[in-house]
Amino acid sequence: QVQLVESGGGLVQAGGSLRLSCAASGRTFSSYAMGWFRQAPGKEREFVATISWNGGSTDYADSVKGRFTISRDDAKNTVYLQMNRLKPEDTAVYYCAAPRGTYLAVERWEYDYWGQGTQVTVSS
Numbered sequence: 001q002v003q004l005v006e007s008g009g010g011l012v013q014a015g016g017s018l019r020l021s022c023a024a025s026g027r028t029f030s031s032y033a034m035g036w037f038r039q040a041p042g043k044e045r046e047f048v049a050t051i052s053w054n055g056g057s058t059d060y061a062d063s064v065k066g067r068f069t070i071s072r073d074d075a076k077n078t079v080y081l082q083m084n085r086l087k088p089e090d091t092a093v094y095y096c097a098a099p100r101g102t103y104l105a106v107e108r109w110e111y112d113y114w115g116q117g118t119q120v121t122v123s124s
Helices: none
Strands: 003-007 010-013 018-025 034-039 046-051 058-060 068-073 078-083 092-099 111-114 118-123
Touching: 003 092, 003 111, 018 034, 018 092, 018 118, 034 068, 034 078, 046 068, 046 078, 058 068
Parallel strands: 010 118
Antiparallel strands: 003 018, 018 078, 034 046, 034 092, 046 058, 068 078, 092 111, 092 118
């Protein structure tokens, strides 16, 4: 059973930065892609970023492109989401997720495993 544990959320002012971490266990981390999603109150969970199994490819939602960076450290079984120039509309619960494939995954149905989420609040 794959387990995902996020950390690093919090309260930050607009224009600030946060780095989210997601520690994974339960399968060979380096063999699979990883992703981040977010869900704001009253809204559907939406794709944020994904990274391929070897870190060679990434993809982002248009709303975060140029501000967020996804990366991975296979030695630590951890995926990161560096979030810069945060905006109030980035406020949401952020979820780490593990898909069943090795390449980029942007759809919710591609993901088998989810973390418990970490709250990010950006004040104006």
